[in-house]
Amino acid sequence: MKSFRTADHRRLAYEDSGGSGPAVLCLAGLTRNSREFSDLAAHLAPRYRVIRLDSRGRGRSEHALDPIAEYTIPVEAGDARALLDHLGLARVAMIGTSRGGILAMALACGAPERVSGIVLNDVGAVVEGQGLLRILSGLGxxxxxxxxxxxxxxxxxxxxxxxxxxxxxxxxxxxxxxxxxxxxxxxxxYDPELRSAVAAGLDAAGPTVSLWPLFEGLHGVPVLVIRGANSDILLPATVAEMARARPDIETLELAGRGHAPFLDEPEALAAIDGFLARHAG
Structure with missing residues (x-):
């Protein structure tokens, strides 16, 4: 595992595997880390350079000194962009699970020229409060x-x-x-203080969080939305509304999966393969 320093001097860890093909950046869920994508990375490595970030406070990355200020979408999306700068990567495809997908959308809104396409794994334009409260109940x-x-x-x-x-x-x-x-x-x-940051964010935003400004700000960036059919975070109505707003997005629903699919499912791998073949690079 490799590491780099952010502008505020946090040491963040990442995995960098695969060949010299187009780069794919994987961003994990709220409490997860680069190991979440182990199977997917092994699947993609023969054709792509697969980079997996441990967001600050997760996995092997350094914890925040000020959790509420640092464990935020703008800061963590900035960390992902800083990793691209560190590696000298002008443009990548991104795969984000849950919070990782939110980070991908935030990065693409701020720098659409850096992102060739985004796979959103069980996250979209609305994050349901019921699912967020379930996650918060065990967080930390x-x-x-x-x-x-x-x-x-x-x-x-x-x-x-x-x-x-x-x-x-x-x-x-x-x-x-x-x-x-x-x-x-x-x-x-992960840093158990992540709970305080998430709880503070929910107090401000309410239990259900709208991410429509992020989704609408993607400015034509290709998107594949993968949803677990039993998800309590991303509802079918949200995916349908996203598709009405952006008829060009691709969607896949996986039976027998909740929040969030593992991305080792054959249907998910086939959809990701097709999407990256069209949009990576």
């Missing part, structure tokens, strides 16, 4: 599980309605990506 809490096998069982129990066909073995693989390994015990892989 250390895992109770004493082992990764226990964590897998807890994840399956908590998500069996939204993800009914995911095996216990796959949940354990997922657990090892979202948690750090503290001598065999799962541990938070």
């Amino acid at each position: 809490r250390a895992p109770a599980a004493a082992s990764f096998a226990e964590a897998a069982a807890e994840l399956r129990a908590a998500n069996e309605r939204a993800f009914p066909d995911v095996s216990l073995a796959d949940w354990e693989r997922f657990a090892r990506r979202i948690y750090d390994d503290a001598e065999g015990r799962p541990a938070l892989a």
Whole structure:
């Protein structure tokens, strides 16, 4: 894993793999990190240069000194842009899961010439309050599980309605990506102070958050929206309204998935392959 320094001197970590093909920047969900995209990166690496950022306070990146000021969309989108500058990349395709998709939209609004296309994984022009409150209810809490096998069982129990066909073995693989390994015990892989920043943002915006200004500001940037059919963050009505506003966007709904699809599903990989073939580079 490599790292760079931001303008405010935070050390941020990133993975840079694949060949000399077009660059694809992957941005993870709120509490997740570059490991979230491990399978997708392996799939794309033969054809693309795949860059995966640990946003500040996540994974191997340095934590904020002022969480409420630093764990914000403008700051984190600026970090992603700073990584592109650090790597000397003038233009990339972007794949963003949940908050990562919001960061991708924010970056593209500020610098559309830097973005050749965006894949939005289970995030769109409206973020539903019910889903946000569900996420906030567990945000910042250390895992109770004493082992990764226990964590897998807890994840399956908590998500069996939204993800009914995911095996216990796959949940354990997922657990090892979202948690750090503290001598065999799962541990938070993000700064628990992220909770205070998110809670402050929700107090200001209300439980349901409109991102229409970001979506409408993409100025023709190609977009693929992937939605989990059981998602409580991105609703079908929102995707339909986005498609009415931008008839050129591509959409995909994945059965048996909630928030957010893993992006290892065959349908998701096929859609991403086609989108990148048309818009990466």
